[in-house]
Amino acid sequence: MPPIQPAKDPVQIPIWLQIKLERYAVECLTRSESRHSSLPDDNPDQRTYDDVVDEIREEMGKLLSFGGGRVVCKLPESVGGSTEYIAKIVGARERDKHESVPVSTGFVQNWREILLSRYEQIREYIVPVVSASPTGLWLVMPYAEQEIEWDRDRLNEIAEEVEAVDGVNPVMAGSMGGGLDIYWSENFGAYEGEYRLLDYGGIHLTATVPQSSEEFPFVDPRAIEEADTET
Ligand SMILES: Nc1ncnc2c1ncn2[C@@H]1O[C@H](COP(=O)(O)OP(=O)(O)O)[C@@H](O)[C@H]1O
Ligand SMILES: [Mg+2]
DSSP states (O other), X not given: OOOOOOOOOOOOOOHHHHHXXXXXXXXXXXXXXXXXXSOOTTOHHHHHHHHHHHHHHHHHOOEEEOSSSEEEEEOOTTTTTTSOEEEEEEOOOOTTOOTTSSSOHHHHHHHHHHHHTTOGGGGGGBOOOOEEOTTSSEEXXXXXXXXXXXXXXXXXXXXXXXXXXXXXXXXXXXXXSSSBGGGOGGXXXXXXXXXEESOOTTEEEOSOOOOOTTSOOOOOHHHHHHHHHHO
């Protein structure tokens, strides 16, 4: 078992980029909301939605993924020097979102990753969040390579170890066709010489980690559901 990596120094994201990331998330959320409303098709909000998100996205960097719960893009090379970073930005609010999910599922996934990155026992298995908005609308983590040949046995071993970690509960299953998400290579990348989870938004942290009073007071909807079924 490799030794637990020491917590990395947080990465300073330039303020102009922080503002862009925040604005991008807010535009996605508010404009998609008006899109879902009963306004007529020629509503300017609807027409400008795609233009606005495209424009901001272009300014930010290469797009890696769009259409899942979150928008994922590479950050400009000027950020981070020799290390490449990516940002995950909360995507649109779902039409039929459950009332226990604040904002959108991408928001829940972002917060899980932000909090799990503060949980020492899981850190050796994840590509850590190195910077995030206090709102949780965006987070930054190092880029991890996925265009590699996977050693399936090693992946299973790691996923089993993750399942066995105290204080975490992998809850997301089936989005890739069956089984827990943490067993799917799509959710891993190569980072610091090992396979590590880069999508761990499906893991509910049951242990408590520090949250600053300036941050959004996030409570995992899973914890609320569990509390409800107990009463
Ligand atoms: N740290 C990372 N390095 C490289 N690619 C990433 C990283 N994080 C995410 N990606 C890519 O973006 C995709 C979507 O990110 P993910 O965290 O799975 O978001 P979601 O499933 O919520 O939309 C991933 O499947 C992966 O291909
Ligand atoms: Mg994913």
